[in-house]
Amino acid sequence: xxxxxxxxxxxxxxxxxxxxxxxxxxxxxxxxxxxxxxxxxxxxxxxxxxxxxxxxxxxxxxxxxxxxxxxxxxxxxxxxxxxxxxxxxxxxxxxxxxxxxxxxxxxxxxxxxxxxxxxxxxxxxxxxxxxxxxxxxxxxxxxxxxxxxxxxxxxxxxxxxxxxxxxxxxxxxxxxxxxxxxxxxxxxxxxxxxxxxxxxxxxxxxxxxxxxxxxxxxxxxxxxxxxxxxxxxxxxxxxxxxxxxxxxxxxxxxxxxxxxxxxxxxxxxxxxxxxxxxxxxxxxxxxxxxxxxxxxxxxxxxxxxxxxxxxxxxxxxxxxxxxxxxxxxxxxxxxxxxxxxxxxxxxxxxxxxxxxxxxxxxxxxxxxxxx
Amino acid sequence: xxxxxxxxxxxxxxxxxxxxxxxxxxxxxxxxxxxxxxxxxxxxxxxxxxxxxxxxxxxxxxxxxxxxxxxxxxxxxxxxxxxxxxxxxxxxxxxxxxxxxxxxxxxxxxxxxxxxxxxxxxxxxxxxxxxxxxxxxxxxxxxxxxxxxxxxxxxxxxxxxxxxxxxxxxxxxxxxxxxxxxxxxxxxxxxxxxxxxxxxxxxxxxxxxxxxxxxxxxxxxxxxxxxxxxxxxxxxxxxxxxxxxxxxxxxxxxxxxxxxxxxxxxxxxxxxxxxxxxxxxxxxxxxxxxx
Numbered sequence: 001x002x003x004x005x006x007x008x009x010x011x012x013x014x015x016x017x018x019x020x021x022x023x024x025x026x027x028x029x030x031x032x033x034x035x036x037x038x039x040x041x042x043x044x045x046x047x048x049x050x051x052x053x054x055x056x057x058x059x060x061x062x063x064x065x066x067x068x069x070x071x072x073x074x075x076x077x078x079x080x081x082x083x084x085x086x087x088x089x090x091x092x093x094x095x096x097x098x099x100x101x102x103x104x105x106x107x108x109x110x111x112x113x114x115x116x117x118x119x120x121x122x123x124x125x126x127x128x129x130x131x132x133x134x135x136x137x138x139x140x141x142x143x144x145x146x147x148x149x150x151x152x153x154x155x156x157x158x159x160x161x162x163x164x165x166x167x168x169x170x171x172x173x174x175x176x177x178x179x180x181x182x183x184x185x186x187x188x189x190x191x192x193x194x195x196x197x198x199x200x201x202x203x204x205x206x207x208x209x210x211x212x213x214x215x216x217x218x219x220x221x222x223x224x225x226x227x228x229x230x231x232x233x234x235x236x237x238x239x240x241x242x243x244x245x246x247x248x249x250x251x252x253x254x255x256x257x258x259x260x261x262x263x264x265x266x267x268x269x270x271x272x273x274x275x276x277x278x279x280x281x282x283x284x285x286x287x288x289x290x291x292x293x294x295x296x297x298x299x300x301x302x303x304x305x306x307x308x309x310x311x312x313x314x315x316x317x318x319x320x321x322x323x324x325x326x327x328x329x330x331x332x333x334x335x336x337x338x339x340x341x342x343x344x345x346x347x348x349x350x351x352x353x354x355x356x357x358x359x360x361x362x363x364x365x366x367x368x369x370x371x
Numbered sequence: 372x373x374x375x376x377x378x379x380x381x382x383x384x385x386x387x388x389x390x391x392x393x394x395x396x397x398x399x400x401x402x403x404x405x406x407x408x409x410x411x412x413x414x415x416x417x418x419x420x421x422x423x424x425x426x427x428x429x430x431x432x433x434x435x436x437x438x439x440x441x442x443x444x445x446x447x448x449x450x451x452x453x454x455x456x457x458x459x460x461x462x463x464x465x466x467x468x469x470x471x472x473x474x475x476x477x478x479x480x481x482x483x484x485x486x487x488x489x490x491x492x493x494x495x496x497x498x499x500x501x502x503x504x505x506x507x508x509x510x511x512x513x514x515x516x517x518x519x520x521x522x523x524x525x526x527x528x529x530x531x532x533x534x535x536x537x538x539x540x541x542x543x544x545x546x547x548x549x550x551x552x553x554x555x556x557x558x559x560x561x562x563x564x565x566x567x568x569x570x571x572x573x574x575x576x577x578x579x580x581x582x583x584x585x586x587x588x589x590x591x592x593x594x595x596x597x598x599x600x601x602x603x604x605x606x607x608x609x610x611x612x613x614x615x616x617x618x619x620x621x622x623x624x625x626x627x628x629x630x631x632x633x634x635x636x637x638x639x640x641x642x643x644x645x646x647x648x649x650x651x652x653x654x655x656x657x658x659x660x661x662x
C-alpha cells in the first residue's frame with residue numbers, strides 16, 4: 001500500500017485513495033452509546049465529512065477508524081480488509097489532529113520525516129520526500145525551523161505534510177482547522193481540498209462546522225446520537241434534509257409546527273396552531289391527516305411582500321439585521337412563530353420595525369417532517 | 372537588567388508585577404536565607420583559610436592525603452549509583468502514574484509519597500532488620516535454597532546504595548511524573564498513527580520529552596545523596612565512610628573546625644562544578660534534539 005521507493009506524493013504515479021467501508025459499528029461507554037450502529041461506504045478518493053454536534057459520536061467513529069478506540073462490534077474495511085484487529089501503527093492511515101500534535105523536540109523536517117523513519121525509508125529518499133511534502137503545503141525552506149516558531153496556520157500545514165508524506169491511502173482529520181481564525185480557516189479549507197484532489201487520497205474529515213462540511217466535502221455524513229442521520233452530497237443535505245435534525249443543523253432554518261390536513265386528494269396543507277394554514281407541495285407516504293408535523297424552510301427561500309405558491313403569513317417586522325451581502329428580517333407571525341427571511345441586500349428594502357408584512361415562499365422549497 | 376529579572380522571575384507571563392513589588396514579595400525569604408544560611412555558610416567556610424592566620428594548610432592536607440580523595444570519590448560514586456538506580460526504578464512508576472486518572476492515581480501517588488512522611492532514621496533501621504545476618508532477605512534466600520549460609524549484606528556499600536535508592540525514590544518519581552504528565556496525549560497517538568510501534572513511541576517521543584524531568588530528578592537525588600549521613604553510617608560501617616560523616620567527624624569528634632570547613636568547601640566547589648557541567652551537557656542535548 002505504502003510506496004517506500006521514494007516516488008509518489010504526486011498525482012502522476014497512479015497512487016490513489018482506498019475505499020473505506022464502515023459496517024455496523026457500535027461503541028458504548030458504560031450506559032452511553034457513543035456510536036450506535038453506523039455504516040458508511042466511502043469511495044476511493046472521496047472526501048467525506050462527518051458532521052455533528054459535540055458528543056454526537058463522530059470523533060469516536062474517527063478514533064475507531066484510526067485504531068485508538070476499539071468498537072464493541074462491527075467491521076471497518078479498508079481496501080476490503082478488516083482493520084479492526086490491527087494496532088494503529090500498522091494501519092497505514094494518515095491522521096491530522098485537532099491541535100496538530102507536532103513533536104516539539106523536532107524540527108519541521110524531522111516531524112515530516114518521522115513516518116518515513118518509522119518505515120525505514122532510506123535517508124536520501126526521506127529528504128527528497130520531505131522536500132516535496134513541504135512544497136505541496138507551500139512551506140519550502142521551512143524545514144529547519146522549530147515547530148514553535150511557526151504560526152498556527154503553518155503548524156497546520158506541517159501536520160498535513162507529515163500525515164501525507166508516506167502516501168497513506170486514507171487520511172483522517174479531526175477538526176483540523178478548529179484552532180484557526182475565520183479568514184485563515186476559509187483559506188485552508190480551499191487549500192486542503194486542493195491538496196486532496198492532487199493526491200486523490202480518501203479523506204474522512206470530522207467537523208462540527210456545517211459551513212466547512214458544505215464547502216469541502218464530496219459527501220456529508222450528518223451524525224447525531226451515534227447515528228448517521230443522512231449521508232449525501234452537500235447540496236442534497238442542504239436542499240433535501242431527511243429529518244428535522246439535519247434541517248436544523250445544516251444551514252439556517254425556520255421551523256413551523258402545525259398539523260397536517262388535506263383539502264382534497266393530493267393537496268396538503270399545514271395548519272398552524274390556532275392560526276392560518278399554508279400550502280405544501282407534493283406528498284409523502286408518512287403524511288396522515290391530523291398528524292403533528294414540523295415544516296422547515298430556509299430563510300433565503302422566503303420572500304417579503306411577494307407572490308409565491310405558499311403563504312402568505314402575515315406578521316410584524318421585529319428586527320432587521322444587516323449582514324453585508326444579505327439582509328435578514330425577523331418577522332413575528334404568532335407568539336410562538338418568528339420567521340427569519342434573508343434577502344440580497346441590494347434587492348431588499350430596509351424594513352422598519354413594527355411594519356406589517358407578508359411572508360411567502362415557493363411551496364416546493366419547504367420540507368415537512370411528521371413528528 | 373530589569374527585563375531580565377522579570378523574565379527570570381515571571382517565566383512566560385511577564386510583567387504582572389513591577390520589579391520593586393517582586394523584590395518586596397521575595398524579601399522575607401531572601402532575608403531569612405541571607406541571615407540563616409548564606410552568612411553562617413560564609414563564616415564557616417572562611418574558617419578553612421582564616422584560622423589561625425591566613426593559610427591554605429588545610430587544603431594542602433586534603434590534597435596530600437589520598438584518603439580524602441577516596442572518600443570524596445566514593446561519595447560521588449554513591450550519588451551517581453543512587454541517581455541511576457532511582458531512575459531505573461522510578462521511571463516506570465512515573466510513567467504508570469502519568470497514565471492513571473482518578474482514584475487509581477491517588478493510590479499510586481500515595482504509595483510513592485507516603486514513605487517521605489516516615490523518618491529517614493526509621494527507614495534506615497528497617498533496612499538493618501531486613502539485611503541483617505538473620506534478616507528477612509537472608510532467611511528467604513536460604514529458605515529458597517539459593518544460598519547455604521547467610522550472606523554479609525549489612526555494612527557493605529551495596530546496603531547503602533539499596534537503602535538510599537529506596538529512600539530517595541520519590542525525588543526521582545515526582546519530577547519525571549510531572550514532565551510526563553505535561554506531554555499531550557495526542558503526541559503519542561499521532562506518533563502511532565504515523566507508524567511508530569509502542570517501543571518507538573517511547574524512544575522517540577516520550578523519553579526525549581521527559582528529559583527535563585529526568586534531569587531534575589537526577590540532580591535532586593544526586594545532590595541530596597551527597598549530604599547523606601545517617602544511612603551510610605548505619606548501613607555502611609567505617610570502611611565505606613562518606614563525606615558527610617567525615618565532615619561530622621572532623622567537626623564534632625576531632626574538633627578540627629578549620630579542616631571540616633575545608634572539606635565542606637571542596638565538596639561545595641566540586642558539586643557546583645558538576646552541576647554546571649551537567650547543565651551544559653543538558654543544554655547541548657536539547658540543542659541537538661532540536662537542531
